[in-house]
Amino acid sequence: MKISFNINGRNVKLDVDPMRRLLDVLRDDLELTDIKESCGEGECGACTIILDDKPVTSCILNAVHADGKKILTANGISKTRIGEILLDCFDQTNSVQCGFCFPGFYVTAYHYLITDGEPSLEKIRYALSGNICRCTGYKKIFESVIMACERLQEGS
Amino acid sequence: MRSPRKVDARSKINGSHKFIDDYIFPDMIYGYLYYARCHHGYIRKITFPEEFDLKNFIIIDYKDIPGRNIVPEPEPDQPFLVENEVYHYGQIIMGIAHPNKAILKQFVEKIEIEYEELTALTDIKECLEDESNAFGREIIIDQRQSLEPRSEWIKTSAVYYTAHQEQAYLETQGMIAIYNQDQRSIYVLGTMQCPYFVKEAVEMIMGDKITEVVIETAEGIGGAFGGKEDFPNILAGVASLLAYKAEKPVKIVLERSDDIVITTKRHPSRVEIETYTDPVTNKIRKLKIDYRLDAGGYLTLSPVVLSRGVLHSFGGYNIRDVFIHGRLLRSNTPSNGAFRGFGAPQAFFAIESHIDKIAGDLKIDPLELRMKNILQKDDRMPTTQIIREDHILDCLNRVIEKSDYKQKYIEFQEYNQHHDNKKGIGISICFHGGGYTGNGEKVLQSKVKMTIEKDAAVNIYVANTDMGQGAHTTLAQMVSETLDHPLNKTRVVIPNTSKTPNSGPTVASRTIYIIGNLLCDLSLQIKKEIQGNLDEYVRSHNTLFPKEYSRCFTPDPTVVFDDKTYLGTGYKDYSWAACVCEVFYQTSIFKLDLKKIWTVLDIGIPVNPKIAEGQVEGGLLQAMGYALTEYFYKPDFGRMHGFTDYILPTTLDTPEMDIEFIHTDSDFAKGLGEIPMNYPAPAIRNAFHHATGIFIDEIPLTPERIYENIKGKS
Numbered sequence: 001m002k003i004s005f006n007i008n009g010r011n012v013k014l015d016v017d018p019m020r021r022l023l024d025v026l027r028d029d030l031e032l033t034d035i036k037e038s039c040g041e042g043e044c045g046a047c048t049i050i051l052d053d054k055p056v057t058s059c060i061l062n063a064v065h066a067d068g069k070k071i072l073t074a075n076g077i078s079k080t081r082i083g084e085i086l087l088d089c090f091d092q093t094n095s096v097q098c099g100f101c102f103p104g105f106y107v108t109a110y111h112y113l114i115t116d117g118e119p120s121l122e123k124i125r126y127a128l129s130g131n132i133c134r135c136t137g138y139k140k141i142f143e144s145v146i147m148a149c150e151r152l153q154e155g156s
Numbered sequence: 157m158r159s160p161r162k163v164d165a166r167s168k169i170n171g172s173h174k175f176i177d178d179y180i181f182p183d184m185i186y187g188y189l190y191y192a193r194c195h196h197g198y199i200r201k202i203t204f205p206e207e208f209d210l211k212n213f214i215i216i217d218y219k220d221i222p223g224r225n226i227v228p229e230p231e232p233d234q235p236f237l238v239e240n241e242v243y244h245y246g247q248i249i250m251g252i253a254h255p256n257k258a259i260l261k262q263f264v265e266k267i268e269i270e271y272e273e274l275t276a277l278t279d280i281k282e283c284l285e286d287e288s289n290a291f292g293r294e295i296i297i298d299q300r301q302s303l304e305p306r307s308e309w310i311k312t313s314a315v316y317y318t319a320h321q322e323q324a325y326l327e328t329q330g331m332i333a334i335y336n337q338d339q340r341s342i343y344v345l346g347t348m349q350c351p352y353f354v355k356e357a358v359e360m361i362m363g364d365k366i367t368e369v370v371i372e373t374a375e376g377i378g379g380a381f382g383g384k385e386d387f388p389n390i391l392a393g394v395a396s397l398l399a400y401k402a403e404k405p406v407k408i409v410l411e412r413s414d415d416i417v418i419t420t421k422r423h424p425s426r427v428e429i430e431t432y433t434d435p436v437t438n439k440i441r442k443l444k445i446d447y448r449l450d451a452g453g454y455l456t457l458s459p460v461v462l463s464r465g466v467l468h469s470f471g472g473y474n475i476r477d478v479f480i481h482g483r484l485l486r487s488n489t490p491s492n493g494a495f496r497g498f499g500a501p502q503a504f505f506a507i508e509s510h511i512d513k514i515a516g517d518l519k520i521d522p523l524e525l526r527m528k529n530i531l532q533k534d535d536r537m538p539t540t541q542i543i544r545e546d547h548i549l550d551c552l553n554r555v556i557e558k559s560d561y562k563q564k565y566i567e568f569q570e571y572n573q574h575h576d577n578k579k580g581i582g583i584s585i586c587f588h589g590g591g592y593t594g595n596g597e598k599v600l601q602s603k604v605k606m607t608i609e610k611d612a613a614v615n616i617y618v619a620n621t622d623m624g625q626g627a628h629t630t631l632a633q634m635v636s637e638t639l640d641h642p643l644n645k646t647r648v649v650i651p652n653t654s655k656t657p658n659s660g661p662t663v664a665s666r667t668i669y670i671i672g673n674l675l676c677d678l679s680l681q682i683k684k685e686i687q688g689n690l691d692e693y694v695r696s697h698n699t700l701f702p703k704e705y706s707r708c709f710t711p712d713p714t715v716v717f718d719d720k721t722y723l724g725t726g727y728k729d730y731s732w733a734a735c736v737c738e739v740f741y742q743t744s745i746f747k748l749d750l751k752k753i754w755t756v757l758d759i760g761i762p763v764n765p766k767i768a769e770g771q772v773e774g775g776l777l778q779a780m781g782y783a784l785t786e787y788f789y790k791p792d793f794g795r796m797h798g799f800t801d802y803i804l805p806t807t808l809d810t811p812e813m814d815i816e817f818i819h820t821d822s823d824f825a826k827g828l829g830e831i832p833m834n835y836p837a838p839a840i841r842n843a844f845h846h847a848t849g850i851f852i853d854e855i856p857l858t859p860e861r862i863y864e865n866i867k868g869k870s
């Protein structure tokens with residue numbers, strides 16, 4: 001089946017088995033390795049992407065779901081102004097450990113920034129609850145996102 | 157003390173950092189570890205699905221091994237591939253490879269194996285109760301003082317149990333092996349903690365078919381926590397053999413549902429403790445410990461886990477009359493291996509729970525009992541090692557003060573009288589020996605190397621990997637600070653056995669403590685030679701560069717440990733910690749939550765305080781998972797699936813954390829990675845006991861377990 005979508009601003013057309021996992025199509029066919037696979041069952045959020053305007057786990061979506069949609073991944077986000085601010089906050093707090101979960105957290109946190117952005121610990125904990133990190137204990141991740149919310153509020 | 161940013165953070169956040177599954181080589185094909193779906197038995201018949209053309213698959217079993225079918229490290233008792241008898245579920249039988257991942261998956265799912273089943277021991281408790289399952293190493297520390305218990309002394313005895321724990325590194329295990337026919341060499345790239353263990357494994361399985369093996373780690377290692385200490389040996393061995401047979405690069409990356417079933421876990425334990433306490437002085441006079449671990453199917457790492465477990469089992473107390481017996485027991489479950497703490501979390505769960513049990517028997521505050529018996533300056537551990545400072549006492553005093561423990565202890569008791577839901581507060585104290593146990597570091601003889609380039613760039617070569625603990629940033633920082641050289645011109649080169657010397661495995665909280673301090677010594681030696689600014693020196697003596705420097709670990713001759721009696725200096729330096737946990741228990745749904753944890757640690761001088769803090773935060777949360785939710789529900793855990801049935805802490809479960817480092821004596825960095833895993837679980841258990849008066853001797857404290865316990869008692 002032919003599908004087309006826009007990913008990080010680039011239009012792509014592909015001929016794929018529509019039932020293949022979107023994650024595999026993105027990683028294997030388009031070689032977008034900023035999307036990570038960890039649990040493969042939608043639990044951990046390592047493969048989170050923004051599909052149109054929602055953060056979703058690409059390991060439990062079929063390729064056909066992307067047809068006609070807009071996709072944003074960690075790599076795409078890092079090239080935006082808000083993405084750069086968020087990245088700097090994650091970096092500044094030394095929050096990153098193994099980093100395998102981070103592209104996923106980055107995507108989810110970015111989505112929170114653009115849709116809500118209130119520097120509220122409770123809201124942020126909730127927004128990030130679909131992403132698992134085994135290394136950090138989350139504390140510095142929370143600090144980073146709060147810091148990014150504050151920086152954005154100051155800037156606006 | 158500065159906290160410069162991590163060298164690899166930006167690329168990890170934006171996803172450009174390369175983990176093993178992100179590498180692609182020309183002509184690369186995909187491999188799969190085909191494993192036993194039988195707990196114990198003989199393989200009678202293997203049937204491959206007919207609808208596939210077998211010619212398109214590369215299939216290897218033990219008969220294809222040109223070298224020896226034995227994994228050399230750590231204890232050489234486990235075959236790479238099953239020969240006839242399957243000893244545990246998940247044991248690897250074959251390696252299979254194909255150019256197309258999807259076809260490979262369909263093929264392996266349709267393979268059928270007929271087994272002649274034998275009796276299998278898969279029930280952990282059954283294994284741990286029966287002493288006749290003992291095998292491998294047995295350790296006795298006998299420091300009995302022929303002290304007859306007096307009739308007024310209070311005898312307290314109990315048995316404590318801990319369950320399996322899964323490392324749950326977010327990146328599953330993975331390797332790529334490439335065979336070069338002309339050079340008869342094998343190159344393996346992968347996610348691992350111990351490149352030189354992997355090298356030995358590949359040499360062993362390949363035998364004289366190859367003349368050179370080079371192991372390199374991927375740019376990123378997505379977490380390990382001990383889980384990538386020994387399993388990578390098997391994985392790399394099988395991948396190498398497949399690559400040799402296919403004459404193509406072979407990539408094997410495990411799916412989570414396979415990884416959780418076949419790789420190593422934390423050892424389940426059964427620890428029986430008997431004490432006699434003098435009710436007048438509240439001094440513990442006699443201590444007897446029977447420490448047992450379920451090793452799983454093969455010994456592998458278990459003997460050394462047992463050593464560390466036994467050497468931490470007596471806790472941070474000054475007790476003179478001690479007898480400890482440590483054993484390994486064999487079951488038909490996957491071999492258990494390394495996991496942050498390495499036998500110590502099991503030990504501290506038992507002893508720290510037991511201290512609360514004694515306090516209950518004496519009807520005193522558990523804090524008071526700890527204060528009466530805590531190891532102080534000039535006290536002796538049961539191993540005869542003398543403690544030079546009030547490390548653990550200082551940690552405890554500080555954490556009690558910060559957490560307002562004394563007030564809360566009374567306040568919560570009053571609160572609980574009038575409320576259905578309960579509040580509780582609990583303590584634990586602990587230590588962790590840095591580096592290999594006993595004479596281990598002497599035997600390892602770690603080497604490090606540095607090169608200074610023509611542009612004064614400093615390259616550090618160590619075999620220790622950065623699996624997220626920030627080691628490569630911290631090591632570079634140590635060298636840069638000692639040399640007075642900019643951090644951006646100082647870096648650790650990704651470990652590659654063709655150019656990196658063997659500085660030992662990345663385990664035992666030894667990377668900063670042993671290797672970092674060794675690098676500092678080497679840096680001082682260089683500094684002496686250059687007498688001043690490195691940049692200037694290199695400019696004025698440019699013909700001397702690039703230049704290589706190296707250094708080997710020299711053991712302290714005063715450190716003596718007797719491997720037979722287990723007496724002497726178990727570890728040259730210890731890190732120390734104490735914590736207070738506050739819990740909330742919802743009575744109607746049997747649910748226990750950790751609200752806040754305060755912890756004070758003595759790890760010497762942390763090099764990069766933010767990285768150090770991050771290590772503690774992550775360790776505390778893993779320990780909370782160990783205490784509350786992480787559990788293989790199905791006794792036959794070969795059927796576990798992944799993160800849907802193994803419950804990891806999420807952002808919503810994260811308690812408040814208050815972390816402080818104090819330092820009592822050492823002016824250098826000591827071990828840090830493991831200690832935060834050692835002690836929160838018993839403090840949470842103790843807090844639950846304080847909240848409800850219910851004494852549970854087992855973790856995790858899932859609602860099911862709490863319910864069973866209450867039901868059993870009523």
Ligand code: FES
Pocket residue numbers: 096097098099100101102132133134135136326378379624
């Ligand atoms: S940083 Fe390792 S899983 Fe999050």
